[in-house]
Amino acid sequence: MLERCIGERRLRQIQRGVQNMKLTFLCLLLTLLVLRGTIGAGKYGTPQQDFIELRQRFISHPHRALAEQNQPEPKPKKSDKDDEPPLRSLNDPYSLGPKISDWDSQRADWIHRHPERPNFLTKTKPRVLLVTGSSPKPCENPVGDHYLLKSIKNKIDYCRVHNIEIFYNMALLDAEMAGFWAKLPLIRALLLAHPEVEFLWWMDSDAMFTDMAFELPWERYAPYNLVMHGWDEMVYKDKNWIGLNTGSFLLRNCQWSLDLLDAWAPMGPKGPVRTEAGKILTKTLKDRPVFEADDQSAMVYLLVTQKEKWANKVYLESAYYLHGYWGILVDRYEEMIENYHPGLGDHRWPLVTHFVGCKPCGKFGDYPVERCLKQMDRAFNFGDNQILQMYGFTHKSLASRRVRRVRNETSNPLEVKDELGLLHPDFKAVQHHAS
Amino acid sequence: MLERCIGERRLRQIQRGVQNMKLTFLCLLLTLLVLRGTIGAGKYGTPQQDFIELRQRFISHPHRALAEQNQPEPKPKKSDKDDEPPLRSLNDPYSLGPKISDWDSQRADWIHRHPERPNFLTKTKPRVLLVTGSSPKPCENPVGDHYLLKSIKNKIDYCRVHNIEIFYNMALLDAEMAGFWAKLPLIRALLLAHPEVEFLWWMDSDAMFTDMAFELPWERYAPYNLVMHGWDEMVYKDKNWIGLNTGSFLLRNCQWSLDLLDAWAPMGPKGPVRTEAGKILTKTLKDRPVFEADDQSAMVYLLVTQKEKWANKVYLESAYYLHGYWGILVDRYEEMIENYHPGLGDHRWPLVTHFVGCKPCGKFGDYPVERCLKQMDRAFNFGDNQILQMYGFTHKSLASRRVRRVRNETSNPLEVKDELGLLHPDFKAVQHHAS
Numbered sequence: 001m002l003e004r005c006i007g008e009r010r011l012r013q014i015q016r017g018v019q020n021m022k023l024t025f026l027c028l029l030l031t032l033l034v035l036r037g038t039i040g041a042g043k044y045g046t047p048q049q050d051f052i053e054l055r056q057r058f059i060s061h062p063h064r065a066l067a068e069q070n071q072p073e074p075k076p077k078k079s080d081k082d083d084e085p086p087l088r089s090l091n092d093p094y095s096l097g098p099k100i101s102d103w104d105s106q107r108a109d110w111i112h113r114h115p116e117r118p119n120f121l122t123k124t125k126p127r128v129l130l131v132t133g134s135s136p137k138p139c140e141n142p143v144g145d146h147y148l149l150k151s152i153k154n155k156i157d158y159c160r161v162h163n164i165e166i167f168y169n170m171a172l173l174d175a176e177m178a179g180f181w182a183k184l185p186l187i188r189a190l191l192l193a194h195p196e197v198e199f200l201w202w203m204d205s206d207a208m209f210t211d212m213a214f215e216l217p218w219e220r221y222a223p224y225n226l227v228m229h230g231w232d233e234m235v236y237k238d239k240n241w242i243g244l245n246t247g248s249f250l251l252r253n254c255q256w257s258l259d260l261l262d263a264w265a266p267m268g269p270k271g272p273v274r275t276e277a278g279k280i281l282t283k284t285l286k287d288r289p290v291f292e293a294d295d296q297s298a299m300v301y302l303l304v305t306q307k308e309k310w311a312n313k314v315y316l317e318s319a320y321y322l323h324g325y326w327g328i329l330v331d332r333y334e335e336m337i338e339n340y341h342p343g344l345g346d347h348r349w350p351l352v353t354h355f356v357g358c359k360p361c362g363k364f365g366d367y368p369v370e371r372c373l374k375q376m377d378r379a380f381n382f383g384d385n386q387i388l389q390m391y392g393f394t395h396k397s398l399a400s401r402r403v404r405r406v407r408n409e410t411s412n413p414l415e416v417k418d419e420l421g422l423l424h425p426d427f428k429a430v431q432h433h434a435s
Numbered sequence: 436m437l438e439r440c441i442g443e444r445r446l447r448q449i450q451r452g453v454q455n456m457k458l459t460f461l462c463l464l465l466t467l468l469v470l471r472g473t474i475g476a477g478k479y480g481t482p483q484q485d486f487i488e489l490r491q492r493f494i495s496h497p498h499r500a501l502a503e504q505n506q507p508e509p510k511p512k513k514s515d516k517d518d519e520p521p522l523r524s525l526n527d528p529y530s531l532g533p534k535i536s537d538w539d540s541q542r543a544d545w546i547h548r549h550p551e552r553p554n555f556l557t558k559t560k561p562r563v564l565l566v567t568g569s570s571p572k573p574c575e576n577p578v579g580d581h582y583l584l585k586s587i588k589n590k591i592d593y594c595r596v597h598n599i600e601i602f603y604n605m606a607l608l609d610a611e612m613a614g615f616w617a618k619l620p621l622i623r624a625l626l627l628a629h630p631e632v633e634f635l636w637w638m639d640s641d642a643m644f645t646d647m648a649f650e651l652p653w654e655r656y657a658p659y660n661l662v663m664h665g666w667d668e669m670v671y672k673d674k675n676w677i678g679l680n681t682g683s684f685l686l687r688n689c690q691w692s693l694d695l696l697d698a699w700a701p702m703g704p705k706g707p708v709r710t711e712a713g714k715i716l717t718k719t720l721k722d723r724p725v726f727e728a729d730d731q732s733a734m735v736y737l738l739v740t741q742k743e744k745w746a747n748k749v750y751l752e753s754a755y756y757l758h759g760y761w762g763i764l765v766d767r768y769e770e771m772i773e774n775y776h777p778g779l780g781d782h783r784w785p786l787v788t789h790f791v792g793c794k795p796c797g798k799f800g801d802y803p804v805e806r807c808l809k810q811m812d813r814a815f816n817f818g819d820n821q822i823l824q825m826y827g828f829t830h831k832s833l834a835s836r837r838v839r840r841v842r843n844e845t846s847n848p849l850e851v852k853d854e855l856g857l858l859h860p861d862f863k864a865v866q867h868h869a870s
């Protein structure tokens with residue numbers, strides 16, 4: 001009928017005009033979406049931020065594991081699919097490797113035959129290997145690799161000052177034990193290959209050293225084989241899944257530790273095993289959200305359910321921040337600088353600031369990306385200032401990459417006082433001692 | 436007239452239709468451009484590749500310096516502008532710091548007073564500090580930071596095996612000496628702060644270790660203070676700007692070295708000094724393109740014009756690849772694996788593969804990005820395989836991130852033969868010797 005009013009030709013013209021306008025509108029919409037994805041949307045928030053704010057309402061506790069869990073699994077490429085291991089069934093026990101029962105004597109024997117590779121560098125200081133790592137793939141978030149780089153530089157600095165060696169892992173040794181469980185096969189392999197190492201110190205890639213002067217109290221740990229930051233009460237009494245933290249811990253190289261790894265591993269294999277184990281953990285542990293089994297919850301579960309077997313050799317350290325949750329530390333750095341000094345390691349000057357839940361490498365963490373990145377820069381600079389002061393420099397502010405001179409140059413550099421004692425620290429002196 | 440034929444209303448409709456189509460077309464074009472910029476254009480090439488191929492026709496030599504030069508200077512932000520140093524005029528001499536003339540005796544004195552910090556770890560092995568670094572800013576190319584991360588892991592591995600300490604720099608100590616010149620103030624500061632260090636080994640961030648078993652022939656260098664890869668003839672006779680390479684060199688901690696740094700530095704300060712110096716270098720050195728003064732050309736110039744002063748303490752090493760230009764090495768890795776073994780350090784199994792000109796951190800290098808990244812992955816894996824074999828693993832191929840087991844596990848790990856001798860190498864044994 002419309003046709004009869006305005007004529008066939010005009011109708012076609014109108015229809016074409018409408019189609020053009022639809023096409024134009026779709027096209028503009030597409031352009032806007034692409035632009036927004038590429039450059040963000042400034043003060044209106046980014047898609048990531050919207051999602052995080054929504055999820056914040058569901059999550060009551062910040063935690064590393066959930067952020068990892070919420071990372072959307074990238075679709076496997078064709079070549080990856082060939083390597084995906086068949087999912088282990090619930091009644092098919094997992095093993096980290098052939099059972100070893102005499103590691104203490106194998107190792108003691110080896111150490112005896114190799115006095116040139118002592119497991120103690122001084123009477124009290126053990127040989128320590130700090131182990132950390134990240135994925136062999138570039139981060140999904142482009143800036144994530146930059147923070148991994150800053151993080152390893154930070155660890156290199158602390159370890160150089162404290163005479164600790166570093167192993168940076170980028171290989172997935174066992175495809176079944178992917179994600180947070182990947183550290184177990186790695187730790188076992190390193191302990192067995194390096195009998196000269198007395199303590200293996202695992203540290204997450206999102207944890208940074210913020211006290212360059214603090215030396216661990218090794219003597220305190222002489223009776224123990226596993227040291228983690230945590231509280232006895234929160235673990236053994238409350239069964240709280242964050243009663244301890246496996247983002248930074250010490251593990252002695254001995255039979256007990258191999259046995260612990262074997263007892264710890266079973267909840268790890270990807271698939272129904274990890275999923276079902278997760279349900280048990282949520283059911284048993286206080287405040288634990290629903291998600292697949294993570295190594296930290298599994299450790300709490302292990303200590304709680306087999307306390308008589310393990311607890312006497314486990315030290316839950318809370319006197320200093322072997323792991324320090326970033327949320328309660330980062331806003332206080334200026335106050336710390338004002339009132340305290342490096343070497344304390346605790347709430348006054350934390351040894352480690354651990355950015356649990358930030359996940360800068362992935363697309364989604366538990367916190368707004370900007371908050372995380374800004375605070376990671378501040379923590380990095382807070383630690384870096386302690387290194388730079390050795391050379392007479394400091395960052396212009398905790399937010400700034402730029403540095404400025406704080407000490408006049410001199411033609412007698414060796415007379416300059418080593419303020420923090422980091423240039424030539426006692427814990428780095430070569431000791432000539434009888435083996 | 437058209438109006439009279441088809442009617443005013445129809446004309447307007449046609450006009451609107453045409454306008455819509457123009458808008459649609461513009462919109463589609465914009466969308467295509469944005470998409471192309473975001474995801475690339477596959478086999479049709481990317482804007483970067485087009486530019487690089489154009490430039491390839493102008494550039495006859497691959498080189499690190501020119502790639503750095505061609506990096507478009509990012510526009511300074513408002514806050515940066517305050518810190519831009521005033522450009523030094525040609526008659527205003529630059530200084531790295533207060534003149535020191537008695538460093539040998541200051542240092543000898545200090546070493547004598549600190550026997551617990553020997554500058555030699557054994558009779559022949561000096562205490563070495565490997566120095567490298569990168570910008571404190573995230574890379575312009577998002578994947579660049581991932582390669583910096585792989586590169587530092589690679590260095591951590593070599594240095595752990597060879598008992599060498601690492602300093603990773605991310606601070607610009609002197610804004611005038613930005614870019615490739617930044618290493619000079621850094622090296623001076625480190626030498627003066629660490630008298631216990633006998634040799635400082637500078638290594639570029641784009642250089643990777645590909646022979647994990649090769650120990651430097653320290654005894655060969657006893658009479659020298661500066662060791663660089665290069666050829667006497669190409670430097671002293673041909674004055675060729677690539678007759679030596681400053682991407683990987685050794686500098687002894689002594690008065691001579693401080694004097695060398697002072698003599699090397701003057702061409703470095705940003706602005707007219709660096710520009711004019713560049714012209715002199717292009718005029719004097721063989722094959723050097725036109726660009727501002729770089730540290731490598733300046734070193735050739737220094738050695739050539741002041742040969743009698745410096746040459747007797749400079750060793751130009753060509754017996755192994757202290758620096759190995761990647762272009763002639765990377766396609767031969769499979770052949771090397773077939774015919775040779777680690778520990779040779781030379782063309783058969785290069786110590787260092789140096790990706791000069793690739794510039795993965797910036798937007799433009801001298802070579803197609805894909806070629807560079809692919810080869811950097813291969814070089815990384817080639818080196819990493821030598822580390823992984825200690826633990827019974829290897830990469831599935833030189834192109835693959837994934838690893839596979841190559842040695843059965845055992846309950847007697849200490850009886851396994853240490854094939855490459857990297858687990859417990861001689862050059863890592865603790866020596867109990869009289870100081």
